[in-house]
Amino acid sequence: MNKKVLVIYFSQSGQLGDIINSLTGPLTAAGHTVETIHVQPVQAYPFPWSGKSFFAVMPDCVLGVPTELQPFQLKETAYDLIVVGYQAWFLSPSIPSNSILNHPSVKPVLKNTPVVTITGARNMWISAMERIRKMLKETEARHVGNIVLVDKHANFVSFVTILYWMFTGKRDRYLNIFPKPGVADADIDNCKVFGSVLENYLDKGNYDGMQEELVEQKAVVVKYNLMFIESKAKRIFGLWANFIVKRKKRTAWLVAFKYYLIIALFIAAPIILTVDAIFFKPFLSRRIKRQKQYYSGVN
Numbered sequence: 001m002n003k004k005v006l007v008i009y010f011s012q013s014g015q016l017g018d019i020i021n022s023l024t025g026p027l028t029a030a031g032h033t034v035e036t037i038h039v040q041p042v043q044a045y046p047f048p049w050s051g052k053s054f055f056a057v058m059p060d061c062v063l064g065v066p067t068e069l070q071p072f073q074l075k076e077t078a079y080d081l082i083v084v085g086y087q088a089w090f091l092s093p094s095i096p097s098n099s100i101l102n103h104p105s106v107k108p109v110l111k112n113t114p115v116v117t118i119t120g121a122r123n124m125w126i127s128a129m130e131r132i133r134k135m136l137k138e139t140e141a142r143h144v145g146n147i148v149l150v151d152k153h154a155n156f157v158s159f160v161t162i163l164y165w166m167f168t169g170k171r172d173r174y175l176n177i178f179p180k181p182g183v184a185d186a187d188i189d190n191c192k193v194f195g196s197v198l199e200n201y202l203d204k205g206n207y208d209g210m211q212e213e214l215v216e217q218k219a220v221v222v223k224y225n226l227m228f229i230e231s232k233a234k235r236i237f238g239l240w241a242n243f244i245v246k247r248k249k250r251t252a253w254l255v256a257f258k259y260y261l262i263i264a265l266f267i268a269a270p271i272i273l274t275v276d277a278i279f280f281k282p283f284l285s286r287r288i289k290r291q292k293q294y295y296s297g298v299n
Contacts, residue, residue: 003202004076007036008106009085010096012047013165015182016085019120019149022191024083026199035075041096042068048169055254061089062241064131066099074105081202082115082141088128090241091234093135101135110136114207116145116198120183122162123150123226126295127234133298143298144207147194147219149183155226159265194219211298222292228276229269236264 005027011017017038024034046053060067086097093101100106117132119125125148136143151158161181164174171181194214201210214220240260244253281288 001203003032003080003205004078005032005034005081005083005202006074006076006079006109007034007083007085008039008100009037009083010039010041010094010100011085011087012045013169013171013182015188016087016118016120018188019118019183019191020083020085022188023118023147023195023198025192026195027202030199030203032199032202035079037072037074039072039096039100040070041099042070045096047166049166051167051258052251052254054166055258056250057095058090058237058254058257059241059245059250061095061098062092062237063245064092064098065095066102067095069096069099069103072105074109077109079109079113080205081198082110082113084115084117084132084136086117086119086128086132088119088121088125091124091127091230091237093128093131097132098135101132101139107139110139110141113141114144115141116147117143118147118149120149120188121151122158123155123223124230124233125150126222126227126230129295142207144201145198145211145214146298147191147214148221149187149191150221151182152184152187153179156266193217211296215296220296222295224281224288224292225273227291227295228273232272233264 005024007020007024009016009020020036024036028034045057084100086100087094089095092098101110115136117129117136119128121128129146129148133143151162153161157178158181161174161178164178165171165181173180194217197210197213197217201207240257244250244257247253
């Protein structure tokens with residue numbers, strides 16, 4: 001039976017578009033109608049970024065301030081499934097992603113509709129997903145699936161390569177030493193496996209057990225170290241954002257935040273993780289297991 005699927009997302013580099021095309025390929029092949037909308041802000045965000053323009057969006061991003069989107073028209077008033085693509089900026093949903101879920105054309109079709117969320121991230125996505133999850137709940141959407149693709153290289157390596165990509169627009173091997181930035185092409189191609197799982201449940205119209213099957217297929221992998229650091233960092237990012245947004249002259253404070261971020265990532269985080277590994281983590285195995293299960297799921 002033909003089902004109507006809405007796919008809506010924002011992407012600067014095109015990576016999320018490639019991920020979504022791989023995911024929805026099995027749906028299209030099965031004969032379902034897939035309506036894809038790649039939204040664009042009225043005031044475009046630059047790509048490649050400059051350092052100044054990138055850090056300038058931090059306060060509004062962390063505080064969830066939406067931006068105006070260019071007009072788009074939905075073909076239907078109701079859908080059998082909605083796929084929402086998003087990306088994390090500063091541990092929060094990107095401003096365009098936040099704006100999609102707050103858009104007056106989108107909120108009505110989300111109500112009582114099954115929704116699958118999907119992201120392509122460097123490595124930290126939990127805080128952004130929690131915000132997305134909250135917004136979906138507020139619109140009374142049925143969050144039935146979540147898929148997370150990440151750059152699987154070491155934290156330092158992916159930090160260097162993502163900055164290279166962001167600030168040059170080039171997705172090649174920096175200095176011919178570092179790997180290509182972003183989600184690996186093989187992982188993007190493998191997303192069609194998740195699409196096949198999704199198509200099976202879409203065809204049945206029942207999504208019970210789908211997220212568990214996606215997790216078995218490695219659609220979501222929660223890493224403890226990243227989960228731990230992100231849980232601490234999101235609070236600090238909120239403090240920075242609330243402080244900077246009240247300043248008339250933000251530039252100097254945004255520069256200070258940039259250097260704080262570098263120090264926190266390369267100096268503070270390893271120290272905190274070492275202390276945690278010695279004094280806390282060995283005694284919190286049950287709690288950690290529950291947290292991983294929660295972040296892997298959708299309920």
